[in-house]
Amino acid sequence: MTALTRELTAIVSDAFAAEGLSAEFGTVKRSDRPDLAQFQCNGALPAAKQAKTNPRALATKVADRLKQNPIFAKVEIAGPGFINLDLTDEALAARVAAVSKDDRLGAPETGTGKTMVIDYGGPNVAKPMHVGHLRSAIIGDSLKRLFRANGWKVIGDVHLGDWGLQMGQLISEVELRGMAPIYFDANFTGPYPDESPVTMDDLEVLYPAASAACKADPARLELARKATAELQAGRPGYMALWKHFFAVSEKGLKREYGSLGIEFDLWNGEASVDPLIPPMIDDLKARGIAEESEGALVIQISEPDDKKEMPPLILLKSDGAALYGTTDLATIVDRVKSFDPDFILYVVDQRQHGHFEQVFRGARKSGLAGKAELEHAGFGTMNGPDGKPFKTRAGGVMKLFDLIAMTTDAAKARIAEAGLGADYPVEEQEDIAQKVGIAALKFADLSNWRLTDYIFDLDRFTKFEGKTGPYLQYAAVRIRSILRKAEEQGFVTAPPVVRSAVERALVLKILALPEAMESAEEKRAPNFLCEYVFELAQEFSRFYAEHHILSEPDADLRAARLGLCALTLAVLTKALDLLGIEVPTRM
Ligand code: ARG
Secondary structure (H helix, E strand, O other), X not given: OOOHHHHXXXXXXXXXXXXXXXXXXXXXXXXXOOOOOOEEEOOHHHHHHHHOOOHHHHHHHHHHHHOOOOOEEXXXXXXXXXXXXXXXXXXXXHHHHHHHHOOOOOOOOOOOOOEXXXXXXXXXXXXXXXXXXXXXXXXHHHXXXXXXXXXXXXXXXXXXXXXXXXXXXXXXXXXXXXXXXXHHOOOOOOOOOOOOOOOHHHHHHHHHHHHHHHHHOHHHHHHHHHHHHHHXXXXXXXXXXXXXXXXXXXXXHHHHHHHOOOOOOEOOEOHHHHHHXXXXXXXXXXXXXXXXXXXXXXXOOOOOOOOOOOOOEEEEOOOOOEOHHHHHHHHHHHHHHHHOOOEEEEEOOHHHHHHHHHHHHHHHHHOOOOOOEEEEEOOOOEEOOOOOEOOOOOOOOOOHHHHHHHHHHHHHHHHHHOOOOOOOOHHHHHHHHHHHHHXXXXXXXXXXXXXXXXXXXXXXXXXXXXXXXXXXXXXXXXXXXXXXXXXXXXXXXXXXXXXXXXXXXXXXXXXXXXXXXXXXXXXXXXXXHHHHHHHHHHHHHHHHHHOOOOOOOOHHHHHHHHHHHHHHHHHHHHHHHHOOOOOOOOO
């Protein structure tokens, strides 16, 4: 199926072409003034300029051709030569009927036959997760769902930070505390125990202690550095310990992400590509792409028309240690080999933009990215009321579980205030509160343009009015309840018809889902979907306020309106699903 604006663009482009003009002028978009027209084409103005004729006269010629097409109820010239278009109600009904029969609800097929890897989440093993990781997971998960819905084959990788200094800090901390001597005993030949010597709770204590000690004492930091180097050189006891840290963290993280409804296809990390680094370096050296610079091995990446000087991508420091950029380059090699992707998208804090620019240039210069396009979709920070990155009241990093608990509590209070579900079983009430809380959190995050910072304000996020997740869940639940009552009364549904202004507006909005999905994909920005789903809910409210549905005496009309309710619910649920938001069965 083609999105409606694309279908209209094709028609209007043909009309321009028939007048001997470039078809490109035929672009049709939704009207800026829905009170005047449904769609508009502004191409006659630039077309006339190019052809050196009068824009209104040219628009009239194009319009005369369009008037031959029975799908238009109105073709009008406005102002200096804008072409305003309305579709007939029959044309709208036919398109909406086609959408109701389509499992994909008209979703675009931009990704058919294409594969992408999306890199999001990125928490660090043993270190607490911070709000940046949370934003990455929420935005990345939504983009993964969107690209998938648009036909892409998508592989989501959590890309754990599991190979840095924090691992050495932790290993040395365990040693200093004498917690698991066997892993440090040079005479021990293995096998090492299957059971982890540390729990998630231990890690949460050990890491901050180690990190504070390393900050305070250079000798302690040196110990951590040495342990990191020995780990990376493959010392068996350290490797065994590292495996435990990784497994314990992975389990904890899976639970935390799981409670947000976020999943990853790959649980790879920086360490997993470590073996690829030496051959990659050899190859880059052999091809003259990597060169020595002040004792380090680098790829020069500056380009002639850079406004700002681009520092080289450092592959190996003078002591031979690999860096963050080296692992990211090796990860590209790994992904190209494993998936041959057309596209790799990194959903990571905007503050890392410079890093990705370096890595991408290095990858392009060395040809390591194959056919894959590389792109960084950055995001801003979630701030506390003080305008600084969000922390707990005690000033620490907010743990995801605590954040979810806080959000669920706020949702519970709101639900009670709205007088919803008080007589439902307790487990169901809990489940609803959790879903509402997560919707509040995700929608508040996703509804901003990703690069904009925003302030964490649970009170606003959990409101049942306005542009919030809970409002949209409630809108969906309300439609579901209408449909349930209709079923109880034995009412049937029929394909929607378009007769009134509010029905027309609702149907036009339903048909705009593919356009919202396209824009969101193009800009890698779920806020287009948020905007869309909010407008859809509002159009439904207007329709519901103006028309009888269950109490409509005319059975045909009632059936058609129920059909429109059912389709609205399907589209609403799908759009929310793209945002990672689940709708409770009832509220
Ligand atoms: N672990 C990194 C951090 O906490 C984020 C990883 C992002 N992904 C990547 N391929 N570099 O900052």
